[in-house]
Amino acid sequence: MVLRMAWRNIWRNKMRSLVIMFSIATGLLAGIAVLSLYDAMMNSRVRTVIDSEVAHIQLHHTNFKKDYDPKYVIANGDDVLQAIKKMPQVKAATARSITTGMLATATGSAGVTINGIIPEEEYKVSQLKQKLTAGKLFDENKKSQVMIGKKLAVKMKLKPGSKLVLTFTDTSGAIVSAAFRVAAIYESANAPLDERNVYVRMNELNELLLSNASFHEIAVLLSKDETLKTVQQNMQQLFPSVLVESWKDISPETDLMVDTVDQYSYIIMIIIMLALAFGIINTMLMAILERTREIGMMMALGTNRSKLFILVLCETLLLTLAGTPIGVLMGWLLTAYFHTKGLDLSGWGKEMMSNFGFGTMIYPEFPAERLPAVLLIVTATALVSCLFPAVKALKLQPVEALRR
Structure with missing residues (x-):
């Protein structure tokens, strides 16, 4: 009614x-x-x-992130990397050598994080290949090449083919300088990261760091986001001497x-x-x-x-x-x-x-x-x-x- x-x-x-x-x-x-x-x-x-910056999970030596000292490499890194790649939940994984230093040109200098990468593996994890706006990918026939972010390129007035000098300390504490030529310029959605991250080949950086075949970081991309917590826990159990962090730990903001x-x-x-x-x-x-x-x-x-x-x-x-x-x-x-x-x-x-x-x-x-x-x-x-x-x-x- x-x-x-x-x-x-x-x-x-x-x-x-x-x-x-x-x-x-x-x-x-x-x-x-x-x-x-x-x-x-x-x-x-x-x-x-996840797809462009840190991946789902990163592994480091437990002391490495305190001051990014290049002597703190992942013990038995190759074995750890191969074990991770065999996990069914893992889509891709890559190793990186990392150090901090100065980038210098004729116009000035800037503090940067130098990432030593394995190009073909890195392209699968961080989409670096898709971010290129100028220049070309690393050429196997050319040595001492570097990729830099667009914001850094504008700031330092660099372009593909430009020469720059990277200065940093090696594992013994000695200061090392090496000349590189810009192979390509990339642009991501995060301008501050573009301004402070440069990429070189890992084997070339390792030679300068005197760290041979060792590396400081393993970045892991998973097939499904939902498996993150489980995979992180499994990795920490498998590799107790290594620091295993998810993107939430690395980028809490x-x-x-x-x-x-x-x-x-x-x-x-x-x-x-x-x-x-x-x-x-x-x-x-x-x-x-x-x-x-x-x-x-x-x-x-x-x-x-x-x-x-x-x-x-x-x-x-x-x-x-x-x-x-x-x-x-x-x-x-x-x-x-x-x-x-x-x-x-x-x-x-x-x-x-x-x-x-x-x-x-x-x-x-x-x-x-x-x-x-x-x-x-x-x-x-x-x-x-x-x-x-x-x-x-x-x-x-x-x-x-x-x-x-």
């Missing part, structure tokens, strides 16, 4: 009801858009960290950013819901005022106040249920479009985005896992918003209402 009356009352003023439905649908669309946008940005950042933005997205959504709430309150109050005489007649005929309260509640609930599918459909269509075409955020400032490690092109996905929470927030907002109009109706006195 109450539901039938509520449904009839909704369509007595079609325009007002459609406005509320549209408001609810728009609020839901905005909530889905906010969640999908922030999720896409965070997923993009996490993928950059990224993990913290993901959690913070997740909370922030819900705060933005609550602000959107507050705007929606004022719209619903205003419209429902208009409905109550227009039906003041009718409500007074119902009360005079014996309708108790609890039924009136439930009636207003049911009207709002039905309007919410009618507007929700429209909002979900609109949100799905919007995210599907941008997931296919991509959303270009370069208008926010490419350099600014790059400084924070974000790419300018993101691909939003429909937040299906978080949709129940969104629907709950929208429904709660609609129901809470109707409380004030419902209480307003309950305060009406039958005699005064019939006189209006």
Whole structure:
């Protein structure tokens, strides 16, 4: 009986009801858009960290990361690397020799991290090959080649073919300098990393470091993100004398950013819901005022106040249920479009985005896992918003209402 009356009352003023439905649908669309946008940005950042920066897991000598002393190499590194490559969860793994030093040119100098890599293996782990913007890959017939980041190249006025000098200390503590020629310039989504990381062949760097065939780091890329914790624990058990870290350990700021933005997205959504709430309150109050005489007649005929309260509640609930599918459909269509075409955020400032490690092109996905929470927030907002109009109706006195 109450539901039938509520449904009839909704369509007595079609325009007002459609406005509320549209408001609810728009609020839901905005909530889905906010969640999908922030999720896409965070997923993009996490993928950059994993696929381009640190990989899923890194292994080092337990003392190496304290001051990056080149004497702290991974013991039996080749055996460890081969054992890791045989793990079924591992997609790719590579070894790196790492040291810190100075890069000098005729125009100045800058502090850099020198990464000695095995080119073909490195390309599979860090996508270095795909990042090239100028020059060519390492040539097997040419020695002393180096790859540098675009930001560093601009700062030091370098281009492919330019000559530079790298200076660092070897494993004995002696200062070593060697001349290199720029083979290529790369650009990633993280400009600060581009500015301080240079890449040379591992065998050439090892000769200068006097570390022979040893290396300082093993970077591991997994086939599935979900296996990260299990694989990390297994590796730590297999290699107890080695420090095994996941990308969350190496880049805790990224993990913290993901959690913070997740909370922030819900705060933005609550602000959107507050705007929606004022719209619903205003419209429902208009409905109550227009039906003041009718409500007074119902009360005079014996309708108790609890039924009136439930009636207003049911009207709002039905309007919410009618507007929700429209909002979900609109949100799905919007995210599907941008997931296919991509959303270009370069208008926010490419350099600014790059400084924070974000790419300018993101691909939003429909937040299906978080949709129940969104629907709950929208429904709660609609129901809470109707409380004030419902209480307003309950305060009406039958005699005064019939006189209006």
